[in-house]
Every structure is written in structure tokens, then in C-alpha cells.
Amino acid sequence: MRTWLCRIVFFCSLLACTYLVAQSAQSPQAQPSDKSSRTAKAGLATEGDKRFQEHCGRCHHLPEDLSPREARAVVRQMRVRAMLSAEDEKLILEYIAP
Amino acid sequence: MFYKTLAIIAMLAASGLSTPAQSDVPVISGGAGFIGTTQGGASFFEPVVAPVIAAPIGDHLLIEGRATFLGLISRADGTTGPYQGQFLESADYLQIDYTINSRLTIVVGRFLTPFNIYNERFTPIWIPELVNPPLIIPIGTLTTASSNGAMIRGALVGRDNYEVNYTAYYSASNLANNPNTHFGSARATGGRAGVFFPHARIEFGMSYERYLQDTPMNVFGSYLSWQPTGTALNVKGEYAHSLSGQGYWLQGAYRLLRFRGPDSAIGRLAPVARVQQFFRNQPVSGDQLPGVNTREVDFGLNYYLPHEIRLNGSYGRQFSSQSNANVWNFAVTYRFMFPMWPGGPK
Numbered sequence: 001m002r003t004w005l006c007r008i009v010f011f012c013s014l015l016a017c018t019y020l021v022a023q024s025a026q027s028p029q030a031q032p033s034d035k036s037s038r039t040a041k042a043g044l045a046t047e048g049d050k051r052f053q054e055h056c057g058r059c060h061h062l063p064e065d066l067s068p069r070e071a072r073a074v075v076r077q078m079r080v081r082a083m084l085s086a087e088d089e090k091l092i093l094e095y096i097a098p
Numbered sequence: 099m100f101y102k103t104l105a106i107i108a109m110l111a112a113s114g115l116s117t118p119a120q121s122d123v124p125v126i127s128g129g130a131g132f133i134g135t136t137q138g139g140a141s142f143f144e145p146v147v148a149p150v151i152a153a154p155i156g157d158h159l160l161i162e163g164r165a166t167f168l169g170l171i172s173r174a175d176g177t178t179g180p181y182q183g184q185f186l187e188s189a190d191y192l193q194i195d196y197t198i199n200s201r202l203t204i205v206v207g208r209f210l211t212p213f214n215i216y217n218e219r220f221t222p223i224w225i226p227e228l229v230n231p232p233l234i235i236p237i238g239t240l241t242t243a244s245s246n247g248a249m250i251r252g253a254l255v256g257r258d259n260y261e262v263n264y265t266a267y268y269s270a271s272n273l274a275n276n277p278n279t280h281f282g283s284a285r286a287t288g289g290r291a292g293v294f295f296p297h298a299r300i301e302f303g304m305s306y307e308r309y310l311q312d313t314p315m316n317v318f319g320s321y322l323s324w325q326p327t328g329t330a331l332n333v334k335g336e337y338a339h340s341l342s343g344q345g346y347w348l349q350g351a352y353r354l355l356r357f358r359g360p361d362s363a364i365g366r367l368a369p370v371a372r373v374q375q376f377f378r379n380q381p382v383s384g385d386q387l388p389g390v391n392t393r394e395v396d397f398g399l400n401y402y403l404p405h406e407i408r409l410n411g412s413y414g415r416q417f418s419s420q421s422n423a424n425v426w427n428f429a430v431t432y433r434f435m436f437p438m439w440p441g442g443p444k
Contacts, residue, residue: 058301
């Protein structure tokens, strides 16, 4: 009986998450507008590619269709798992979700 | 207890709603697959789903966990009789990570035992190029490959040419009073230290564990991981030693990227080979290792389809003084990932 109760709480919590956040407002993301900004981002992405291959590519390839929303949580998790530095985290995040 | 914990995780993730940053959305990822194995004439099949949750809260805190739901379908008498199935579920890890800086992250909860590299890096079903784990994996990861306690880890030294990383942990046992728990672990303490050379893409290191229950013993290990720059070769290996015995495995995989890139028909193919040996020292009850000296060689093929689907097939031959056996594996794995709730820019 308690197991079923916990299952119901689990699924209700998931549903609550989905509903509440679907109602929340979305914050607009800033877009790079000028050429120098794009060049700087390209440089970061190249370095990020290098860091990704050095650290993450040892175990797996780049996930397909990784959105910026997903990338932050994934890279945070990998920072702990792969013992990445803060700089590695930033560059890899810039590379996989520019 | 298991579902109670999942309910707590869901509620903790829901608490992330209070954080202002939309980008802190928790993510559910993981793998699903179907694994078929025939070893020495005995076949068994395993449909598997292993979801992973990662919920960052602010800039320093992360809640992460992985559960495995596994069906085991096999014949009643091994090689004969009707097929029968059972359902198994386990919590692989469920931990709170507090990252203070690059050098130190404090982990509390249930975590994968950080002995050598296989257990932490290659147990997600969509990662290993060979489905069947190496023979020596139980060395250093008894009893459930997970630990309940606390761990510190980080990159102690980070330079352009080299990095020194470490982990140290203590785990309590909860199997004596709850032998059927989904959160079983052994009382043990240990650590791992490694050196990584980014330019050469080579890492090697050593592990130590003091096993503190049943038959107390010291366990040692070392590992190697090498991905030569400019090639798609991936070499990995481990050595481990305990009271039960010692052994090693060495594996090489090569993805045929040179043939028109990773998206070509041949470029999606990755052959893999592994050699391994285990030398029995003395019998230790419940050590989950082969009873006698055993060696095995495996050859496999991986085919990486679009949309994160992978086909894997392998053949191995196992030699021991008890008997020799063929080991066949076939697996289809799918890696999935999605935010815990919809909305926001894709």
C-alpha cells in the first residue's frame, strides 16, 4: 500500500512540475549582434571543441540535438563526473550550446 | 522505499521552480536498450531502462541520480526449460554535489564507487563498446558498485600540460540489516588519483580501497585511458588486485571516421577488441569473480545510427580450467535526453 502511495506521489510531482513550469514566463535570451562578438564566440567554440574532445570525447560523442536548456544541467553533471575546471565547463557549454 | 525515494527526488526537482534562472531546468537523460547474451549455451535477455536525472540548483549545487529498471528473461534450467522472467530495479546513485571550486566538490548520498574508471565512466548502457563488463570489475566495487556516504573529488592541479585529479570516499554498509534493499552498499573507504595529459590525451592513475566488512582486505588498482590525437582510436585498460586474485583488461576501439566522415555508412562503424585475464588467488565468499584462472578475448562491432541509436554485436571466447565457452552478445541501445518540463528556447 505504501509503495503504491509513493508511486502516486512520484507521478503527481512530475505532473505538477510540468504544469507549473509550463505556466511560467520565459526569459528572452540575448543574441550576439555585432561581428566582433560573433568572432569571439567562434574562438570560444573552437577552444570548447578542443576541451570537449580532450575530456568528454574520451568516453562518448557529442549528443545530438542538445538544446541550451538541457546543456547547462548536463555539463554541470559532467563537471562533477569528469572533474572539469570552471573554465572547461564554460568553454564546453559555449561549444555545445552556443 | 525505492519509489519513496523517487518521489523525494521529484519533489526536490520541483523545488527548483523557486530558482529564478530558467536555464537551471532539470534534465532527464539516460539509456534504454535490449541486450541479448548467450554464454556457454545459456541465453538470457535483458530489456533495460536507466533514466538519469540532473537538477542544478544555483551555481554550486547539483542533485543527480540514476536508476536501472531491468527485466531478466532466461530459461528455467539455464540451457533448457521454459523461459521465465523477473523484474529488477536498483538505484545506482542519488547524490548531492556541492562544487566549491575546481579543486573540491563534496558529494553526499549514494554514489558510484570510484575505483579505477570503468564503474564511473562506462556503466551507462549507451557508452561501453562491449556490452559484457570485464571480469575484474567486482574487484574494488563490491558489493553493489555503489557506496552510501560521502566523497570529495576534484582537479587538484590544473595546468595546460597536465592535470592531477583525485577522489576520496567513505561508505557505510546497510546490507546487514536490509539484505534486499535497493540502496545496498559495503563499508569501505578508498580513493583514486590520476594524471591526465591533455595534449597527448592520455590518462593513467591508481586506486586504493580498504574493504571493511565480511573479509576485510586491501584492494589496489590502476588504469589507463588513451585517445591518440588525430585518430579515432580509443584505448582503455585496468588492472586490479585483491585478496581474491588479480587481473587486467585492455581494450581498443577504432571508429572508421576516415571513410567519408562520421555520418557515412562505413564511418558509423567501430570495431572493438578486448583481452582480459583473471588469476585466482584464494576463494573469498561472495566476491563475484571467476572461481578459477580465466582468460577471455572479445571482438565486437558497433554501428552508430542516427538519433542516438546504436547496434552492438560481439563474440568472445572464454578459457578456463573448468571449461571453455563462447560468449555472444547483441544489443540495441538508445540514448535519450529531454528537459524535465517543456518551454523555453530550443
